[in-house]
Amino acid sequence: MDTVHNLKTAMEQVAQDIDELFDKQLSIPEDPRTRLIEAMRYAAIGGGKRLRPLLVVATCALFNVDRKAALRVGLAIECIHVYSLIHDDMPCMDNDDLRRGKPTVHKAFDDASAVLSGDALQALAFEILADEQIHADPNVRLELVKALAIASGKDGMVGGQAIDLAAETSAEPFDLPTITRLQQLKTGALFGFCLEAGAIMGRQNKDVRDRLKAYARDIGLAFQIADDLIDAEGDEAIAGKAVGKDAAAGKATFLSLLGLEKARSQATALVDQAIAHLSIFGEEADFLRGIARYIVARDH
Ligand code: GRG
Numbered sequence: 063m064d065t066v067h068n069l070k071t072a073m074e075q076v077a078q079d080i081d082e083l084f085d086k087q088l089s090i091p092e093d094p095r096t097r098l099i100e101a102m103r104y105a106a107i108g109g110g111k112r113l114r115p116l117l118v119v120a121t122c123a124l125f126n127v128d129r130k131a132a133l134r135v136g137l138a139i140e141c142i143h144v145y146s147l148i149h150d151d152m153p154c155m156d157n158d159d160l161r162r163g164k165p166t167v168h169k170a171f172d173d174a175s176a177v178l179s180g181d182a183l184q185a186l187a188f189e190i191l192a193d194e195q196i197h198a199d200p201n202v203r204l205e206l207v208k209a210l211a212i213a214s215g216k217d218g219m220v221g222g223q224a225i226d227l228a229a230e231t232s233a234e235p236f237d238l239p240t241i242t243r244l245q246q247l248k249t250g251a252l253f254g255f256c257l258e259a260g261a262i263m264g265r266q267n268k269d270v271r272d273r274l275k276a277y278a279r280d281i282g283l284a285f286q287i288a289d290d291l292i293d294a295e296g297d298e299a300i301a302g303k304a305v306g307k308d309a310a311a312g313k314a315t316f317l318s319l320l321g322l323e324k325a326r327s328q329a330t331a332l333v334d335q336a337i338a339h340l341s342i343f344g345e346e347a348d349f350l351r352g353i354a355r356y357i358v359a360r361d362h
Pocket of ligand 1: 109110111112113143145146147149150155162219220223248249289362
């Protein structure tokens with residue numbers, strides 16, 4: 063079987079495993095929390111590419127980490143990702159009606175359910191990482207909790223989102239270094255966690271961690287350029303979300319700053335560079351290489 067075929071199978075398997083884990087974590091209680099848990103299930107189950115869990119599983123596989131434990135780490139990062147999508151879609155932020163091909167949580171439920179389901183998913187991420195099923199050694203669990211807190215908070219995703227919101231009231235459009243920093247925080251930090259988590263679970267040394275971090279940094283930027291291209295040229299039905307939003311908002315993006323041709327070649331160069339960081343690994347890193355290529359080739 064070729065790598066592309068293998069990657070597709072691995073993605074489908076991880077998606078199924080993550081759905082099953084969410085289903086177990088989010089059973090509907092017989093009390094008035096029903097609407098909250100239903101909103102969490104609506105957002106979390108049956109959608110998305112599950113790229114972040116896939117990255118965790120692929121990195122953990124390099125170091126022969128137990129797949130079940132790797133999937134639980136993947137579940138934690140997906141909780142953070144889903145919470146960020148729910149909150150980002152709300153009227154006070156991006157105000158979107160469509161996500162993963164269906165109405166956004168505040169549309170299907172209401173604003174309060176969207177806030178609370180996002181909040182509860184965020185808390186659930188840390189509950190999962192702190193649980194003994196992740197790793198027998200509490201130091202490993204603590205390291206994971208700290209890494210995810212940094213990646214998702216003010217020095218990571220939320221910080222990036224705040225810079226993004228600041229762009230709307232900025233007198234000048236943001237320049238390339240500012241957009242790069244914004245994206246490294248907003249989307250790159252969570253990718254960074256996925257690779258770092260694999261290294262933490264596999265108890266790797268600094269050199270290996272640095273290489274994996276460098277891979278994550280490059281695929282994070284390539285992912286964002288691909289996202290800009292989907293927004294500019296993509297199809298709403300395939301993307302599963304509104305497209306054409308950046309240009310309509312007059313937003314500075316990699317695409318608006320670099321132009322179509324340069325943005326495409328930059329994405330390809332970033333993927334090549336990401337793959338070069340994996341040179342210390344043999345064929346056990348082929349999944350990570352395949353994911354890097356997939357990130358720029360995707361249409362949704
Ligand atoms: C609201 C705290 C807070 C943060 C929001 C990540 C984010 C920050 C907002 C999401 C908005 C957005 C479209 C960001 C661009 C990149 C991105 C994260 C796209 C969605 O990720 P995919 O393509 O989504 O992995 P799926 O649905 O496949 O999981």
